[in-house]
Amino acid sequence: MVAIVLVGASGCRHKVSVVHPPPQGLPPAPAPGPSATVEAVSPADLQYVATHQPILSETGYATWYTAPYKGRRAANGQVFDDLAMTAANRTLPMGSLVEVTNLKTGQSGVMRITDRGPFVEGRMLDLTIASAKATGVYREGLARVRMDVYETPEPVDQGGRWCVQIGAFHDERAAIKLKTKLLEIYPGAKVIEFPGEKSYWVRIRPQGDDRATAEYIADHVQPVEGNAYLTRLD
Numbered sequence: 753m754v755a756i757v758l759v760g761a762s763g764c765r766h767k768v769s770v771v772h773p774p775p776q777g778l779p780p781a782p783a784p785g786p787s788a789t790v791e792a793v794s795p796a797d798l799q800y801v802a803t804h805q806p807i808l809s810e811t812g813y814a815t816w817y818t819a820p821y822k823g824r825r826a827a828n829g830q831v832f833d834d835l836a837m838t839a840a841n842r843t844l845p846m847g848s849l850v851e852v853t854n855l856k857t858g859q860s861g862v863m864r865i866t867d868r869g870p871f872v873e874g875r876m877l878d879l880t881i882a883s884a885k886a887t888g889v890y891r892e893g894l895a896r897v898r899m900d901v902y903e904t905p906e907p908v909d910q911g912g913r914w915c916v917q918i919g920a921f922h923d924e925r926a927a928i929k930l931k932t933k934l935l936e937i938y939p940g941a942k943v944i945e946f947p948g949e950k951s952y953w954v955r956i957r958p959q960g961d962d963r964a965t966a967e968y969i970a971d972h973v974q975p976v977e978g979n980a981y982l983t984r985l986d
Contacts, residue, residue, distance in 0.1 A: 801849070807908075809899065809900045811855070811896065813894055816881060826840070827846070827868040828847070835881070840869040842869065845904045845986060846984075847864060847865065848903065848905070850862070850865060854888040854889060859886065859888035863880075868917075906986060912963060912986055913984065913986045914957075915957040916981065920952065924952045926977060930954050934956050941958050970982045
């Protein structure tokens with residue numbers, strides 16, 4: 753996921769800056785062809801949300817993020833857009849249609865999941881600037897929200913391609929050391945280390961991108977820095 757920037761104002765007389773470790777997500781996706789555009793929420797999507805019940809609801813904390821430079825691509829391969837009603841989540845299928853409601857203010861917005869993250873403990877969603885403003889998260893920087901899931905391109909509870917993302921590491925040597933250890937323990941897995949925003953990450957994909965194995969790894973790996981996050985790839 754692209755780098756996070758959180759700067760909010762609380763009230764009229766003082767400013768609050770909310771900063772957490774850079775949640776660089778999966779390695780940059782290959783550049784898509786010219787037809788790849790940001791996945792937008794359509795009038796039909798809004799009508800669908802207004803006339804249907806959610807298939808899944810979760811509560812947690814949401815933050816907002818922005819790209820560190822123009823042209824950065826989200827995990828789905830599309831160019832990240834601050835003005836798009838999209839969000840990042842670690843486990844929902846890419847392209848899922850959700851409505852996010854600020855539990856403090858009641859503000860809500862309909863958006864698509866197009867990115868992976870946030871890779872910070874205790875966070876459920878990272879919103880674009882547009883999504884954050886629509887839901888009242890932008891000024892606060894961090895807010896408790898309810899995420900209602902209305903439509904997913906793939907099943908939520910079965911199938912999928914899964915990995916475990918581990919970090920962030922401040923020292924590249926620590927990331928490489930963990931990569932070597934994981935390759936010894938899981939010889940059939942694919943393990944890479946890669947740089948994030950001023951940090952380093954390790955990603956392990958078990959054989960077949962199997963969810964049960966990924967969950968086991970996430971529960972048992974003990975990184976010297978950061979945490980292990982179960983993450984869906986598709």
